[in-house]
Amino acid sequence: MGTLIWLVLLVGTLLTLAYRRTDLKTSTVVLGALLLVYLLFGDGGFLWKLLLIALFALFALLNVEQFRRDNITRRLFGIYRSMLPSMSKTEQEALEAGNVWWDGELFTGMPDWRRLENLPPPKLTPEEQAFLDGPTEELCRILDEWQITHELADMPPNVWQFLKDHQFFAMIIPKEYGGLQFSPLACSMILAKLSSRSTVAASTVGVPNSLGPAELLLHYGTDEQKQYWLPRLASGEEIPCFALTSPRVGSDATALVDHGVVCKGTWQGQETVGIRLNWDKRYITLAPIATVLGLAFKLYDPEHLIGEVDAYGITAALIPMDTPGIEVGRRHFPINIPFQNGPVRGHDVFVPLDAIIGGTKMAGQGWHMLVQQLAVGRSIVLPSNALGGAQAALYATGAYAKLRRQFNLPIGKFHGVGEAIARMAGNVYTMMAASRVTCTAITNGEKPSVPSAILKYHNTELGRQVAADAMDVHGGKGIMLGPKNYLARGYEGVPIAITVEGANILTRNLIIFGQGAIRCHPFVRAEMDAARNPDRDAGLIDFDRLLFKHLGYGLSNAARSLVMAVTLARFTDVPVAGPTRRYYQHINRYSASFALITDAAMFTLGGELKRRELISARLGDILSYLYLASMVLKHYQDQGEPAEDLPLVEWSCRTLLYKTQEQFHGLLRNFPNRWVAALLRFFIFPRGRTYFAPSDVLGQEIVELMINPTPTRDRLAAGIYTAVEPGNQLGLLQQAMEIAEQVKPLERRVFDARRAGDIKADDTPSQIDEAEQKGILTPTEAEAVRAFDQRMLDVTGVDDFAPDELRRKGA
Ligand SMILES: Cc1cc2nc3c(=O)[nH]c(=O)nc-3n(C[C@H](O)[C@H](O)[C@H](O)COP(=O)(O)OP(=O)(O)OC[C@H]3O[C@@H](n4cnc5c(N)ncnc54)[C@H](O)[C@@H]3O)c2cc1C
Secondary structure, three states: OOHHHHHHHHHHHHHHHHHOOOOHHHHHHHHHHHHHHHHHHOOOOHHHHHHHHHHHHHHHHOOOHHHHHHHHHHHHHHHHHHHOOOOOHHHHHHHHOOEOOHHHHHHHOOOOOHHHHOOOOOOOOHHHHHHHHHHHHHHHHHOOHHHHHHHHOOOOHHHHHHHHHOOHHHOOOOHHHOOOOOOHHHHHHHHHHHHOOOHHHHHHHHOOOOOOHHHHHHHHOOHHHHHHHHHHHHHOOOOEEEEOOEOOEOOOHHHOOOEEEEEEEEEOOEEEEEEEEEEEEEEEEOHHHOOEEEEEEEEEOOOOOOOOOOEEEEEEEEEEOOOOOEEOOOOOOOOOOOOOEEEEEEEEEEEEHHHEOOOHHHOOOHHHHHHHHHHHHOOOHHHHHHHHHHHHHHHHHHHHHHHOEEOOEEHHHOHHHHHHHHHHHHHHHHHHHHHHHHHHHHHOOOOEHHHHHHHHHHHHHHHHHHHHHHHHHHOHHHHOOOOOOOOHHHHHHHHHHHHOOOOHHHHHHHHHHHHHHHHHOOOHHHHHHHHHOOOHHHHHHHHHHHHHHHHHHHHHHHHHHHHHHHOOOOOOOOOOOOOOHHHHHHHHHHHHHHHHHHHHHHHHHHHHHHOOHHHHHHHHHHHHHHHHHHHHHHHHHHOOOOHHHHHHHHHHHHHHHHHHHHHHHHHHHHOOOHHHHHHHHHHHOOOOOOOOOOOHHHHHHHHHHHOOOOHHHHHHOOOOOOOOOOOOHHHHHHHHHHHHHHHHHHHHHHHHHHHOOOOOOOOHHHHHHHHHHOOOOOHHHHHHHHHHHHHHHHHOOOOOOOHHHHOOOOO
8 A cells, every 4th residue: 555545544543533532542452453454564664664663662651550650740740730820719719619511511522412402491380480470470560660760769669568578589598488499490580571671670689589698598507597587588577688899899809808806795785705897888789778788708806716717708797787887778879770779888886706607617708608609690690680681672672673664664674673683683592592591400400600600791791782782773762761661771771780790801801711711621620639639649640640631632622623624513423413403513613622722722821821811701702602502502402493493593503603713713813822823723724714604684584583473583582571551562562563464464555555646645644544535445444554553653652751850859
């Protein structure tokens, strides 16, 4: 055989072994067999064959652990230990929060789709469904966002009472303490529904069911604390808030300066050991009306009254708001969404030691408690609120774009407007998929901290895009405030979700990949643990085993990335056939490229990667897009694969995978080591950038699904408040849209008659009159068109006010 054929055989064998992730022993046997065949039949000279035998022998020696450890790993182990970035306790705690789920699969470069398929579709219990259809629907009915945001700057007393009576603040509290004990999925769906009706109500309900006193008590409280506080919180007798942020301390919450000193003092007439606290907090949701404060502060014990430690670090305590020394009641005014939020200050407030959540054994554990709870909570409240708001905006916009006409056409028919509507629909589909599937995973026991950061960032960012598109499509109707405006408050409120629970710039740049890289990588965390092992020999043994697996994994990812890039992933195994198959295959491809570039970034940048925020952000984007595209595919399956929804699946996956490709490109262009970047480009884009964004035609298909009453439109509005009743503009718009379909043939008759010159009048009411007079429409038909025209004017109309009505009565 010619040299070329042997070369092809060798490269093919190496690629196949790497692509299939074959272990070292099996690879050695296969390569040995190939060498044997070559020695017998190949036509190379003696020296050449000797060289090959020597090379193979060296390779085979890698199977001998002792040899490998002494000659290779030991040196690398020393270098690795010296390069290991220092990790603060807070970073370590953030890394330990939650667990690894589908995010981990994407990091392997070879995702096991069964992990996602095994997750059952979302399902509420009958009790949860009844709560959604009963009290939640009823609450939506009595909410009047204009009254709340403009007239009262608060929810009216009957709404507050309704919230307490129906235990909206106790959704996460177990039944044994009198709460509702709803699943994360149910909480998410209830919040999304409320958010489709009132941003203020959704924010108010979200907070006690998120990171706060109830959640912390449940996980860390002593039995006495649980028995005392949880039933009171469940019944609504106590309203909680949680205070971490202060004037000097925002994103870097660990730098907080609010403090408590262990000392002797008087509590309820008795001298006791307690804590004297001083704090100055701001931005605290529910603080102006709360009865109990969850407080984060740094605890000091200079007199060693509770132990040997001087400074314990961040600690969380529960403090009744009527404790002397607390100053509360003033309000901030959050961007025209006036839910209760304000500063709370404490001056020399003395509380007993058992105010510490979990008692003195939890002194200094506050940060750990917070990040553990945030690891899951972040995927529920804000992403669900963003989803509900976006669903409502889309539902309204689709109907509005059909009803509002310019140039004799519904504005949805103009391709420019259609582009915005298609983008809204695709984004809502993505948000819904991410929220439903991730909340179902959490309901089934997962605690995925990286996906929760992905959801927090992307659902709120997509929500911002949906809100902006909705405003653009509505033109002046979106801008004029009043009871008829269903968009502007949601649009104004977007930055709230962007800012809280980890502001988005920080979440994108530091958290998603920053935590994901070490948390989800199949080897890095274990390698770091091995390197930090105080028993150096035991560490070396572990490190050696991990290192060689890691090397094999790196080679495999390079091979997989290259092969799938060359073949456009056509031959990679995925568990589905049919129209979505290609998206699964592209996710496989980009997962391998992602795993490869992650290793390259970590290897070349080491601890410096932490500071290279834009590299980290792009890696986080790639991980996020792959995660979201997987959620879209799973959601489509969970919905029974309705063929009519395929354009949305295609738009979402195409958009996400196209953005993935572009972020790879941006990453390679900015990768600090240019040689490594060139090599990576060969493995990732050997054929250049080949993936395309959704086509205009696809966008127009989606528009038709959104501006007409279709099952797809209904599915995208699932769970939001669409009741047809006075005051609910969403329901009225839908109703008008359905009537528009019925009168369409009649309007067409008038239109044709006008074109033929049989009707001369210019304005619509006169045209209808003329059509009736001339027998083009029967009196009943004319009445139907007239009524529709009036209804259309009504639902697309805006409010006006007497000058006095707009004058503020005082800030
Ligand atoms: C309406 C509302 C309700 C709130 N409710 C509560 C509550 O109930 N309890 C509570 O304790 N707190 C609450 N907060 C506070 C909220 O958690 C903080 O606003 C948030 O942590 C951000 O802090 P900051 O506003 O001081 O912004 P800063 O920390 O000053 O950040 C400003 C910008 O810098 C970015 N940034 C900061 N560090 C980095 C970095 N290393 N890399 C990249 N970007 C970075 C941020 O992303 C942000 O965009 C609330 C805030 C708002 C607005």
